[in-house]
Amino acid sequence: MSALLPQLLKAGLIEKLDGDDQRYEKMAKAAESLVQEFREKPALLIRAVLAGLDPDIPVTDPLIQQAKAALQEQWMTFATAYPDDPVNLFRALLLEACHQCGEGRNAVVLWGTAADTVPMLRLGKGEAVVAPWLRQMALAAEGVCFADTQPTSTASITASETEKFPNSLSNREVDRDDLLNRIAASSGQNYRGRGLENANPYFSNHQNWAWDFTDRMTPLLADELDALAEDVAESHGELIQQIASHIKIQQQQISDLLTAHESHRRTEQLRLDALWWSQALYSPSLNQSYRDLPPAIASVLMATDLIDLATLPTPASVGHLLAETVNHLPEAGYTAKRPLSEWLTELRGLRSNLPENWGGKLIAPPAAGRLSLRDVLVLTLGDKEWHVAACLNRAGIPEDYTISLPALAHALFRQEQAVRLAELEA
Numbered sequence: 001m002s003a004l005l006p007q008l009l010k011a012g013l014i015e016k017l018d019g020d021d022q023r024y025e026k027m028a029k030a031a032e033s034l035v036q037e038f039r040e041k042p043a044l045l046i047r048a049v050l051a052g053l054d055p056d057i058p059v060t061d062p063l064i065q066q067a068k069a070a071l072q073e074q075w076m077t078f079a080t081a082y083p084d085d086p087v088n089l090f091r092a093l094l095l096e097a098c099h100q101c102g103e104g105r106n107a108v109v110l111w112g113t114a115a116d117t118v119p120m121l122r123l124g125k126g127e128a129v130v131a132p133w134l135r136q137m138a139l140a141a142e143g144v145c146f147a148d149t150q151p152t153s154t155a156s157i158t159a160s161e162t163e164k165f166p167n168s169l170s171n172r173e174v175d176r177d178d179l180l181n182r183i184a185a186s187s188g189q190n191y192r193g194r195g196l197e198n199a200n201p202y203f204s205n206h207q208n209w210a211w212d213f214t215d216r217m218t219p220l221l222a223d224e225l226d227a228l229a230e231d232v233a234e235s236h237g238e239l240i241q242q243i244a245s246h247i248k249i250q251q252q253q254i255s256d257l258l259t260a261h262e263s264h265r266r267t268e269q270l271r272l273d274a275l276w277w278s279q280a281l282y283s284p285s286l287n288q289s290y291r292d293l294p295p296a297i298a299s300v301l302m303a304t305d306l307i308d309l310a311t312l313p314t315p316a317s318v319g320h321l322l323a324e325t326v327n328h329l330p331e332a333g334y335t336a337k338r339p340l341s342e343w344l345t346e347l348r349g350l351r352s353n354l355p356e357n358w359g360g361k362l363i364a365p366p367a368a369g370r371l372s373l374r375d376v377l378v379l380t381l382g383d384k385e386w387h388v389a390a391c392l393n394r395a396g397i398p399e400d401y402t403i404s405l406p407a408l409a410h411a412l413f414r415q416e417q418a419v420r421l422a423e424l425e426a
Helices: 005-011 021-040 044-053 062-074 087-101 105-114 124-147 176-187 207-280 295-309 316-327 340-353 373-380 388-395 405-425
Strands: none
Touching: 005 021, 005 087, 005 124, 021 044, 021 062, 021 087, 044 062, 044 087, 044 105, 044 405, 062 087, 087 105, 087 124, 105 124, 105 405, 124 316, 176 207, 207 295, 207 316, 295 316, 295 340, 295 405, 316 405, 340 373, 340 388, 340 405, 373 388, 373 405
């Protein structure tokens, strides 16, 4: 995975690093330390990408301070090069760390948080780098949604287990004394004067011939039989290895088929459930039709209801189905855009229409730091003291930013999904 830092440097987001490999190396190490912190606590990825994307993020933001501490640990004298706190440099570190963590479900967390945040921001110099990266995260997130089912566990035959197969020939050698007695008994009446069991009652023309024949034939046959047994044992072992290898390949193929089938089944079930929900327009949490609710509160409830019905993570199409479903509510279409502040004020007055336990299902936003649109909605619909301007300011959202209810519900759906996945990964 190529790094974002060189691209951000080239785009002019990071200053005073041209031609200074030592400084760049220190930045790269600082980003690596942030990666470790984010992987240990995936929920930090949400705050990190919000802070990293926002050109207007204050230096006091907790994640900006975390990036500053990581850089200071690697570059004790960076303040000499930057008398004022280089916020863009800290943002670049956060974005690079998010980029390095953007695999598996983390891609869903990052994309779900960023998708509806970016339209509210003025990315400036970083847009040429951030936009392709976010498209990459979107593709990665969609891939995870269609493949994020654990395969059914099947046993595998390991090399050590093949040793348990019976291989009695490998330790078998010819009993040469017994073979000598049997050959001697076949050649004559006795062997060097010693009686033999079931001996041939006749000698050949010369008794010494029979004895010498016995002495010569015994090692010859024994050597040949030993060699034959060794060859058979070797072939037996090779056959066991081939059978075990074939069984292992078959088991893997069966496991892959089961995984693909389960992933397909889960996706189809999700689509069926979502389509049924969309057509019914019925809230399972409130036990009534969404049409009986004010459109603003219905759009919020629809987003959280659909998340509760779905198996996370969901394909992108599920979020778009939600938006289209909201679009069909009276006076809730895409064209009915209003300033976000107006929607929030209206929602604040309608929060009594939500189920009693609605807020209890949602993780509370942090006390400090950048907020997502989802966080703003949670605070708006909560019981604590609330000021619309303060919420918008913490989210970096312009007061005149306009949005439709389908878009608002879609943003809540994606960002709430990101929060829940991040907590599951912790």
